Amino acid sequence: MDLRAEFRRWKAQRLSKADLSRKGSVDEDVVDLVRLLNAREQFFTTSSCAGRILLLDGGINGFEVQKQNCCWLLVTHKPCVKEDVMAALKKASGDAVLKFEPLVLHVQCRQLQDAQLLHAVAVDSGFRNSGITVGKKGKTILAVRSTHGLEVPLSHKGKLMVTEEYIDFLLNTANQKLEENKKRIERFYSCLQHALARETMTESHPKIREKDSPACSKKARNTAKAQDTHVPEESEKEIENDGDDDLGISVTLFPEDY
Amino acid sequence: MDLRAEFRRWKAQRLSKADLSRKGSVDEDVVDLVRLLNAREQFFTTSSCAGRILLLDGGINGFEVQKQNCCWLLVTHKPCVKEDVMAALKKASGDAVLKFEPLVLHVQCRQLQDAQLLHAVAVDSGFRNSGITVGKKGKTILAVRSTHGLEVPLSHKGKLMVTEEYIDFLLNTANQKLEENKKRIERFYSCLQHALARETMTESHPKIREKDSPACSKKARNTAKAQDTHVPEESEKEIENDGDDDLGISVTLFPEDY
Numbered sequence: 001m002d003l004r005a006e007f008r009r010w011k012a013q014r015l016s017k018a019d020l021s022r023k024g025s026v027d028e029d030v031v032d033l034v035r036l037l038n039a040r041e042q043f044f045t046t047s048s049c050a051g052r053i054l055l056l057d058g059g060i061n062g063f064e065v066q067k068q069n070c071c072w073l074l075v076t077h078k079p080c081v082k083e084d085v086m087a088a089l090k091k092a093s094g095d096a097v098l099k100f101e102p103l104v105l106h107v108q109c110r111q112l113q114d115a116q117l118l119h120a121v122a123v124d125s126g127f128r129n130s131g132i133t134v135g136k137k138g139k140t141i142l143a144v145r146s147t148h149g150l151e152v153p154l155s156h157k158g159k160l161m162v163t164e165e166y167i168d169f170l171l172n173t174a175n176q177k178l179e180e181n182k183k184r185i186e187r188f189y190s191c192l193q194h195a196l197a198r199e200t201m202t203e204s205h206p207k208i209r210e211k212d213s214p215a216c217s218k219k220a221r222n223t224a225k226a227q228d229t230h231v232p233e234e235s236e237k238e239i240e241n242d243g244d245d246d247l248g249i250s251v252t253l254f255p256e257d258y
Numbered sequence: 259m260d261l262r263a264e265f266r267r268w269k270a271q272r273l274s275k276a277d278l279s280r281k282g283s284v285d286e287d288v289v290d291l292v293r294l295l296n297a298r299e300q301f302f303t304t305s306s307c308a309g310r311i312l313l314l315d316g317g318i319n320g321f322e323v324q325k326q327n328c329c330w331l332l333v334t335h336k337p338c339v340k341e342d343v344m345a346a347l348k349k350a351s352g353d354a355v356l357k358f359e360p361l362v363l364h365v366q367c368r369q370l371q372d373a374q375l376l377h378a379v380a381v382d383s384g385f386r387n388s389g390i391t392v393g394k395k396g397k398t399i400l401a402v403r404s405t406h407g408l409e410v411p412l413s414h415k416g417k418l419m420v421t422e423e424y425i426d427f428l429l430n431t432a433n434q435k436l437e438e439n440k441k442r443i444e445r446f447y448s449c450l451q452h453a454l455a456r457e458t459m460t461e462s463h464p465k466i467r468e469k470d471s472p473a474c475s476k477k478a479r480n481t482a483k484a485q486d487t488h489v490p491e492e493s494e495k496e497i498e499n500d501g502d503d504d505l506g507i508s509v510t511l512f513p514e515d516y
Contacts, residue, residue, distance in 0.1 A: 112370070116392050131389010131401055134374050143389055152410045153431050161424045169419055173411050 007110045010139075011044040014108070021047075027077055029182055030103065033189045040196065042110040043118070046141065051102045051181040053080045053174050055154075057092045079175040082168045093158045098167075100150035100174045102181045103127065103188075107142045115142045121195050125188035144188075148181060150174055265368045268397075269302040272366070279305075285335055287440055288361065291447045298454065300368040301376070304399065309360045309439040311338045311432050313412075315350045337433040340426045351416045356425075358408035358432045360439045361385065361446075365400045373400045379453050383446035402446075406439060408432055 015038065019025055026034050027050030037043040055074040073096065074080075074088035089096055109115040115132045122130040122144045129145040152170060155161055162170075273296065277283055284292050285308030295301040313332040331354065332338075332346035347354055367373035373390045380388040380402045387403040410428060413419055420428075 112392060116394070119391065129387060129389075129401075129403060131387075131391060131403075133377065133389060134370060136374070143387075145387060145389075149407065149409060150411075151408050153408075153428060156427055161427055162420055166419045169414055170411060 042114040043107050045107050047106045049104045052077050054099050055088050056097050058095045080171055085167055092155050096155040098152045098154055100177045102146035102148045105144040109140045115140050118142045121191045125191050126184040300372040301365050303365050305364045307362045308335055310335050312357050313346050314355050316353045338429050343425055350413050354413040356410045356412055358435045360404035360406045361443055363402040367398045373398045376400045379449045383449050384442040
């Protein structure tokens with residue numbers, strides 16, 4: 001079976017399966033992006049989480065406990081108020097931790113070059129911890145990840161270690177990150193539309209070169225960077241040094257006035 | 259110029275350059291790993307941070323401020339005590355945030371298959387957010403990343419929002435994560451040695467197949483997973499469903515008694 005046919009078979013198989021997540025459906029904020037990807041023959045999504053605020057009751061000292069034993073006290077994809085967290089914390093008996101987790105999206109790609117395009121778009125949209133996985137049999141998956149998280153221990157052995165005022169302040173930060181995450185998803189959607197349109201155009205008119213189009217990816221990337229203080233300096237340096245010329249993240253994605 | 263020669267040239271160029279990080283040298287905990295990689299002709303490291311606890315004085319509400327304006331009040335690669343943080347916090351005038359950042363390592367690889375091998379080893383050692391970047395000209399880099407962080411807002415407009423007791427508790431958690439990160443680096447080093455020895459052996463004796471060797475990567479992976487509650491469920495599912503057969507993370511890396 002040739003690569004295209006095999007990919008089509010995988011895609012059909014995957015998209016026909018039931019959604020096995022706890023929620024059982026794709027998160028609202030990421031539905032358009034998931035649809036856009038699945039409508040293209042070279043992509044299909046294998047998992048997604050739009051971003052969420054969650055309160056976990058871990059075992060004592062967090063990471064010593066198996067994930068399956070870790071209890072979710074609260075999960076929300078929407079901004080969250082102090083009262084919700086205070087009520088959920090009453091059920092905590094171990095070390096409760098509040099987290100903000102940004103978008104995580106896994107996309108299977110037909111060929112490495114499809115993953116490269118998507119990777120470039122993801123990084124330019126602010127999802128700078130994205131990366132490709134290539135399996136032994138050539139299965140190619142792009143994981144879209146952000147550096148933009150939050151992880152805050154709140155209680156120890158069931159005892160609250162912070163004040164209500166702090167939780168209020170913390171949720172303000174978490175809600176802002178949720179909002180910024182939503183903007184990045186919208187930016188990703190818009191960038192992807194442009195990149196796919198450009199790709200289609202280049203395929204039908206191979207003489208159109210990238211540099212003839214308005215260049216604005218660098219601007220977009222810098223906007224995303226400016227709002228992000230999370231990546232270690234070394235990693236930042238890496239992306240800055242090598243990004244523009246060689247890492248495939250210089251595709252032009254935005255109109256000048258974005 | 260052929261691929262091997264070009265890669266050799268890149269490597270020589272990179273390794274002859276001065277270390278441009280603030281610290282100016284490779285972190286102690288990662289020196290052996292960096293040496294092991296740079297001693298192999300198919301790899302060279304382009305940046306590394308072994309893992310650290312840091313206190314940043316961000317602008318108000320953290321991510322609104324450019325990275326270059328964000329002030330480092332404290333950085334340490336060693337366990338940290340409350341007194342250090344309390345002293346550093348006195349200099350905070352904006353929104354101070356305490357972070358634990360695990361290992362980040364960027365490794366340029368000669369070919370995609372070299373990156374695949376390294377990726378498999380990284381994931382099996384617990385660095386589950388690792389991913390490959392392939393540039394337009396084929397430059398292939400593996401970023402080794404963990405899910406194992408911590409990010410805690412401590413003050414707002416210079417005002418401390420938590421108690422000293424909380425900072426003590428928080429540092430206990432951060433120090434444990436630093437310790438666990440160190441174990442993962444050691445596991446990565448050991449796994450990599452095995453994988454490279456196996457690769458060399460397979461090259462000289464192509465009949466030796468993986469399944470003839472003691473299989474223990476799954477065990478190692480599960481150990482790493484059990485200590486990690488950070489990855490969103492969907493992403494976890496993805497790795498679990500596809501990992502063993504297709505994502506190249508079933509290479510056998512550990513001796514049975516690891």
